[in-house]
Amino acid sequence: MICFVTDIQHDREPDILGPVRNMMLTVRDLDGAEIAAVAAPDGGWTHPALVLTAQELAGKTDGGADAFIGGRWVGSTEV
Numbered sequence: 001m002i003c004f005v006t007d008i009q010h011d012r013e014p015d016i017l018g019p020v021r022n023m024m025l026t027v028r029d030l031d032g033a034e035i036a037a038v039a040a041p042d043g044g045w046t047h048p049a050l051v052l053t054a055q056e057l058a059g060k061t062d063g064g065a066d067a068f069i070g071g072r073w074v075g076s077t078e079v
Contacts, residue, residue, distance in 0.1 A: 001054050001055065001057075001058045001061060001077065002027070002050075002054040002057065002061055002065060002067050002075045002076060002077055003054075003075055003076065003077070003079040004047060004050040004051060004054065004067065004074055004075035005074060005075055005079065006045075006047045006050055006074055006075070007047040008047075016072065016074060017044070017045055017046070017047070017069070017074070019070075019072075020045075020069040020070035020071075020072050020074075021040065021044030021045045021046075021069070022040045022044045022045075023040060023069050023070030024037055024038065024039055024040065024069070024070065025037070025038040025039075025040070025045065025050070025053065025067060025068070025069050025074075026067070026068045026069075027057060027060070027061065027065050027066070027067050027068075028065060028066050028067075028068070029061075029063060029064060029065055030063070030064040030065065030066070030078075035057070035060050035061065035065055036057055036060060038053055040069075045069060050067075050074070050075070054067075054075070061077050064076075064077050064078060065077050066078075
């Protein structure tokens with residue numbers, strides 16, 4: 001399952017989602033082939049929404065995957 005690195009634990013951590021929260025989530029296998037593309041939900045992506053989406057895509061990411069929102073890397077099965 002994809003582990004997203006978008007949950008802010010401390011004030012010093014960057015807001016990875018802020019600039020891209022309303023953009024498409026793209027999931028690619030480890031060879032770069034697109035597995036899934038998911039439009040942002042109303043209000044934009046949040047960490048909980050991404051975790052739920054990771055659970056929904058779990059069967060498709062068993063072989064390894066990287067996740068991007070608006071081209072920005074936001075998570076992987078390899079984290």
